[in-house]
Amino acid sequence: MKKWFKAGLAIILVAFLIIPLSACSQNNKVQTVKVAEVTRSIFYAPQYVALAKGFFEEEGLNIELTTAWGGDKTMTAVLSNAADIALVGSETSIYVYAQDSNDPVINFAQLTQTDGTFLVSRQKIDHFSWDQLKGSTYLGQRTGGMPQMVGEFVLKKHNIDPKQDLKMIQNIDYANIPNAFASGTGDFVQLFEPQASLFEKEGKGHIVASFGTESGHVPYTTFMAKQSFMKENAETIEKFTRAVYKAQQWVDSHSAKETAEAIQEYFKDTDLSLIETVVDRYKSQGTYATDPILDEEEWNNLQAIMEEAGELPKQISHDTLVDTDVAGKVMK
Structure with a gap:
């Protein structure tokens, strides 16, 4: 808890x-x-x-x-x-x-x-698959928070171990996660709107998946x-x-x-x-x-x-x- x-x-x-x-x-x-x-x-x-x-x-x-x-x-x-x-x-x-x-x-x-978060990739990916996260650096959310729990639930659903298959970064305050990604930290990041769409508009990232769609109601x-x-x-x-x-x-x-x-x-x-x-x-x-x-x-x-x-x-x-x-x- x-x-x-x-x-x-x-x-x-x-x-x-x-x-x-x-x-x-x-x-x-x-x-x-x-x-x-x-x-x-x-x-x-x-x-x-x-x-x-x-x-x-x-x-x-x-x-x-x-x-x-x-x-x-x-x-x-x-x-x-x-x-x-x-x-x-x-x-x-x-x-x-x-x-x-x-x-x-x-x-x-x-x-x-x-869930209201989206998976944002630094690079444009035409044909995204979840196994592309393996070996990547992933900017997650706060431990115990609903976004992080849903994020891990979806990763495991796609046979990805959050602790073993990627480098999970969780020591950044919620408000500073977008800035950290924009400054070059991480290959993928879990973001709420409107930040996800704003990054896509500015060319700083690309929405590749929805955690809301993946986790169900x-x-x-x-x-x-x-x-x-x-x-x-x-x-x-x-x-x-x-x-x-x-x-x-x-x-x-x-x-x-x-x-x-x-x-x-x-x-x-x-x-x-x-x-x-x-x-x-x-x-x-x-x-x-x-x-x-x-x-x-x-x-x-x-x-x-x-x-x-x-x-x-x-x-x-x-x-x-x-x-x-x-x-x-x-x-x-």
Whole structure:
């Protein structure tokens, strides 16, 4: 299990039990909901569509969105009541539960259903095959993080031992991985968008494979809240989920260009054409979930990936940490 969860959550799980919930009042006409997202990414396009198109406002919700910049910080915000809802990888809810929490964090609305990273090669490869990674220098992600776990899962799927068949570099901070590759480190690198497409546009690298396509459906990013918050704010959770579902349907039925235009205000430093490229790439591989249901098959796939990476503390049943009732209700 991630060391930062072992170190930090032990204290937080005790502390948050005595802090009053920051639940928004069900009696107010407009309710404020504090949402902490793990990072700011085009990967989460439906969330920004829901904000930009006023879907939350239609439900009587005022969303206060903050970017936590890290799974540990996002979960800490929820556990300490600094946030009501988190948008983060489902694996974090498993790490929290493994700390014997008596108020577990429940996944209630899935946003993305595949990994969002791509394999980028320094050299242009016309006919890529995974065995071409053998003997190469590979810039990976942080040990225990979902991108790295998925990356290793895919490598093993193609009979590549990450520890024996290539030189895996993992001592570079997440924010500095693109710069390291651009400066000449590594033959291959695992990157999120829009960095992967930007490198391709600039001629610094070439996208040769998608980890999302290779790993299958997995609850990569979901909205989650403490069980106590969900029970005390059932109507708010339903309204929130309905707004998310509206956005998912909107993204699914509109073009990449229309989606890019809708969310551009959240990515002011990114060229509109690049946003469109990224949205189109994610849409074409089915990254954006078209409904908020996190099904059991996806949950089991997540745990299989974690177990393969040696990061699964214990098997946890789908109905323990996933609530599909709310999503099912709003879809009717």
